[in-house]
Amino acid sequence: QIQLVQSGPELKKPGETVKISCKASGYTFTDYSMHWVKQAPGKGLKWMGWINTETGEPTYADDFKGRFAFSLETSASTAYLQINNLKNEDTATYFCARSSSYLDYWGQGTTLTVSS
Amino acid sequence: DIVLTQSPASLAVSLGQRATISCRASQSVSTSSYSYMHWYQQKPGQPPKLLIKYASNLESGVPARFSGSGSGTDFTLNIHPVEEEDTATYYCQHSWEIPLTFGAGTKLELK
Numbered sequence: 001q002i003q004l005v006q007s008g009p010e011l012k013k014p015g016e017t018v019k020i021s022c023k024a025s026g027y028t029f030t031d032y033s034m035h036w037v038k039q040a041p042g043k044g045l046k047w048m049g050w051i052n053t054e055t056g057e058p059t060y061a062d063d064f065k066g067r068f069a070f071s072l073e074t075s076a077s078t079a080y081l082q083i084n085n086l087k088n089e090d091t092a093t094y095f096c097a098r099s100s101s102y103l104d105y106w107g108q109g110t111t112l113t114v115s116s
Numbered sequence: 117d118i119v120l121t122q123s124p125a126s127l128a129v130s131l132g133q134r135a136t137i138s139c140r141a142s143q144s145v146s147t148s149s150y151s152y153m154h155w156y157q158q159k160p161g162q163p164p165k166l167l168i169k170y171a172s173n174l175e176s177g178v179p180a181r182f183s184g185s186g187s188g189t190d191f192t193l194n195i196h197p198v199e200e201e202d203t204a205t206y207y208c209q210h211s212w213e214i215p216l217t218f219g220a221g222t223k224l225e226l227k
Contacts, residue, residue: 047216049215095163101211102169103209107163
């Protein structure tokens with residue numbers, strides 16, 4: 001069955017770096033793009049961007065340009081989200097989601113807490 | 117960017133009654149063939165779940181009490197009859213262009 005399994009919760013300090021993984025199984029990884037979505041505590045869903053799993057080319061929403069980086073390890077069917085120079089406002093749950101226009105399969109979410 | 121305005125922000129419905137959620141886009145997200153509007157259900161502590169794709173197509177495994185309609189800029193998610201397990205937050209999302217955007221969400225509770 002199709003699954004996206006994300007890495008576990010993270011507790012970081014401001015200024016640190018985090019890398020969240022999203023391992024796909026049950027389908028051909030390069031047949032679908034991978035998207036990332038942020039959900040701050042008690043808030044709605046915010047689209048961060050996507051990565052072309054065939055070419056590795058990332059596209060970022062305006063609010064996520066600069067400190068955020070999407071990457072792939074295609075041989076391991078895994079997508080990554082790296083956030084550099086963490087800020088308190090990065091505290092959120094981050095989801096990966098497979099896309100074929102709509103987001104049909106989602107990871108379970110990775111909770112990131114940024115606190116000094 | 118396309119802004120999606122959902123209404124109401126919250127609603128309370130009795131078991132067995134109908135829940136209607138609206139989503140209005142700031143520009144058309146439809147062609148003559150497809151409407152690039154999708155609906156999700158999210159329960160606390162869980163990822164969103166796809167319910168309806170392309171405005172009116174029920175995702176596999178989703179109960180038939182969920183239905184979607186609309187085109188252009190105005191879309192609706194209906195749930196009838198509402199069951200206890202339907203308490204959740206519902207989001208619309210377009211895929212007309214990049215950036216994708218979501219509505220702010222509608223929280224459905226039981227009366």
